[in-house]
């Protein structure tokens with residue numbers, strides 16, 4: 001027999017056990033501790049309860065199952081540590097030789113099974129609740145794009161409202177040349193706005209790859225799948241700003257497409273919507289106008305930074321996308337440039353912006369690309385040119 | 393006769409042409425350890441980038457390549473081959489067989505692996521970089537939106553599949569045909585049982601994975617639209633196929649680990665396994681259930697509510713046989729005479745941490761709650777508790793346990809225990825806080841995060857660096873043992889160890905059981 005096995009030499013000191021025990025106790029205390037720390041902003045430990053009834057039920061389910069696990073864990077680890085401390089060879093115990101007991105085996109199969117059934121009941125009812133899409137007061141179509149969200153308010157009276165919501169954290173913060181603000185990576189240029197105490201149904205889809213629309217405090221997570229429309233809903237009980245992120249890996253900037261939802265009073269919502277509709281009407285008007293090079297360049301720069309920069313670079317130097325500076329398309333014949341901007345390049349990250357940007361913005365950004373980064377083509381594109389190109 | 397007793401060939405050809413199960417087992421084990429270090433390097437890059445908010449070291453595109461390769465290399469390169477290596481070394485010795493049933497096939501199963509992983513690693517240098525759609529490579533991100541490396545990746549998956557299927561057929565053939573007379577099924581050691589069941593799982597699901605990647609290939613190169621709605625296909629179909637493979641796959645990873653633990657805990661408790669029969673049945677039950685729970689990975693894709701309910705109930709059910717296993721191990725320790733050598737420490741570590749992973753699994757199985765957990769760091773914590781503290785800890789235990797038998801030398805116990813304690817603490821420092829950030833809303837697979845997650849991420853990164861470094865101690869200990877360990881001469885290295893592998897000489901001779909051993913009919917099981 002290998003002599004190293006002599007107990008005096010090799011079994012662990014009681015101190016080591018105390019450490020092990022202290023650790024297990026630590027783990028067991030941390031878990032409930034986690035329960036108590038309901039959602040402080042900094043270093044939150046637990047799932048947020050959120051501001052919806054569904055969120056509340058989910059939180060309760062989460063806590064029940066957590067406590068069941070803690071209880072079973074305390075029992076199992078308790079028995080184990082008792083054994084580790086008292087049934088050690090170094091204490092001179094003689095090993096028992098018992099094994100097999102059908103009674104015990106049946107008990108520890110049946111008891112957990114019963115616990116699971118008691119768990120399955122509330123889980124089922126919450127799930128049925130989540131799946132009750134009927135009687136929504138309003139619908140919002142949510143579309144995931146690489147790497148931003150588009151919100152469209154459906155079936156509203158008057159001018160339809162649709163806009164994109166992009167990350168608004170500056171590159172300088174991401175690349176550490178500037179200090180980070182408190183909403184770092186969780187801020188957008190234009191949030192989704194919904195009224196409080198209103199059942200809002202979201203129709204969720206995607207334009208390119210699969211994304212997932214997740215706002216923890218609204219207790220909503222639904223995959224956005226190209227070609228399919230998923231349903232989900234929420235009813236926020238409290239006015240406030242709620243932040244979330246894309247939850248399904250969707251390519252390079254998966255980590256940079258946050259979601260911000262402003263829940264406002266019903267009056268504020270009506271006012272906001274009215275303003276939005278007015279704006280939409282204004283864009284329609286703008287479409288009929290002609291702009292100067294300066295106007296187009298200024299607008300185009302903003303559009304570029306929001307939509308193109310991520311792939312084509314701040315100086316048009318390229319990246320995921322090709323370089324714009326000196327590009328044969330941006331310095332070539334206008335038709336080719338319009339084609340790519342409007343219809344994209346199938347099967348690549350270059351999207352069809354024709355459906356995403358209005359004609360004014362398209363005209364501006366194409367003008368910008370042709371005249372910035374040393375391209376200096378000198379030609380300008382008017383909204384009407386874009387309109388005509390789209391008509392074929 | 394003379395031909396039968398030859399020793400190993402000399403030089404490189406010994407390893408290239410070997411059909412000896414011990415040589416092949418050794419190669420598998422070293423290869424998987426190399427992959428463990430490679431996948432670990434990728435993990436270190438991930439954790440270094442996540443050390444602080446902001447982008448510091450790598451670009452987001454490269455970050456995605458790292459998470460993808462880390463997962464693929466760890467699952468297919470480190471964990472799976474390591475257990476195949478263990479099976480090769482141990483199954484013939486445990487059932488009293490002279491070798492594996494199909495030795496030449498065995499040689500091939502191993503030797504196609506290194507080129508496959510070389511190819512996979514080489515995609516890092518391709519234009520567009522390595523695959524970056526995650527180890528679960530959901531379409532269409534992995535198909536029409538992927539770079540050129542996806543084609544190589546598909547080829548690699550095919551090779552790995554072939555290797556696994558050949559390995560499994562070999563294990564099934566060996567267990568079914570090569571048991572020593574008197575070694576009935578219900579006498580086989582649990583490690584053999586769990587591997588037999590695992591081998592059936594592998595044969596059943598690797599072709600499914602092969603089907604998935606072949607459809608991807610068609611979509612990418614031959615104009616089909618299996619996974620594209622625009623052409624009449626369905627991106628969710630990919631997930632169904634993937635997880636029909638993927639969920640049994642996680643049990644492919646953990647069942648052999650269960651086997652290892654079921655050998656080691658009785659040895660250091662000096663007491664037979666509490667319920668041998670029920671352990672066998674529980675393993676079979678888990679294997680069966682693993683085929684009908686796959687969509688618990690897909691609660692948020694928009695399944696009909698009846699589907700959600702079915703998969704929720706089935707998944708919750710898996711906790712029952714899993715619980716039976718844990719209760720059995722604990723009852724085995726109960727009133728034993730315990731000692732705590734390194735293999736036992738790793739098994740106890742397994743028991744505590746795997747159980748925690750099982751608990752979070754149970755939490756994840758609750759579909760409504762999973763709407764909050766899904767694709768967050770909570771899931772990352774869950775599967776590292778079951779795969780690292782589960783599979784990797786038990787594999788480590790296995791190496792310490794059988795190494796003296798394999799090389800005839802004893803490892804340094806102090807160093808082994810140090811390795812355990814550093815691993816155990818560092819593992820928890822790394823992964824326990826991930827539960828918190830996940831619950832608080834941090835999505836997985838992101839290269840940068842908002843400020844409220846900063847402290848726990850830094851903790852996680854520090855833990856990861858320490859855990860990573862402690863594996864070098866393991867490597868050193870193993871090499872030092874092989875080169876200059878204290879010789880062991882007893883057949884039965886550990887006083888509580890049971891089983892035929894402990895009846896052969898130490899170190900185990902190149903050929904064992906050329907004459908089948910006599911099995912004592914009174915022996916209940918091994």
Ligand code: HEM
Nearest residue numbers: 642646688689711714750753754756757766767775778779
């Ligand atoms: C009691 C047993 C278990 C249950 C009930 C369970 C349940 C689950 C559920 C519901 C998920 C999906 C979570 C989500 O994505 O939202 C999940 C994920 C996962 N589980 Fe488990 N699990 C168990 C044990 C295991 C074991 C033993 C392993 C492997 C050794 C494992 C490995 C994984 C992996 C790898 C994932 C994540 C896959 C991915 O999305 O990348 N689980 N588990």
Ligand SMILES: [Cu+2]
Nearest residue numbers: 639642688689
């Ligand atoms: Cu699963």
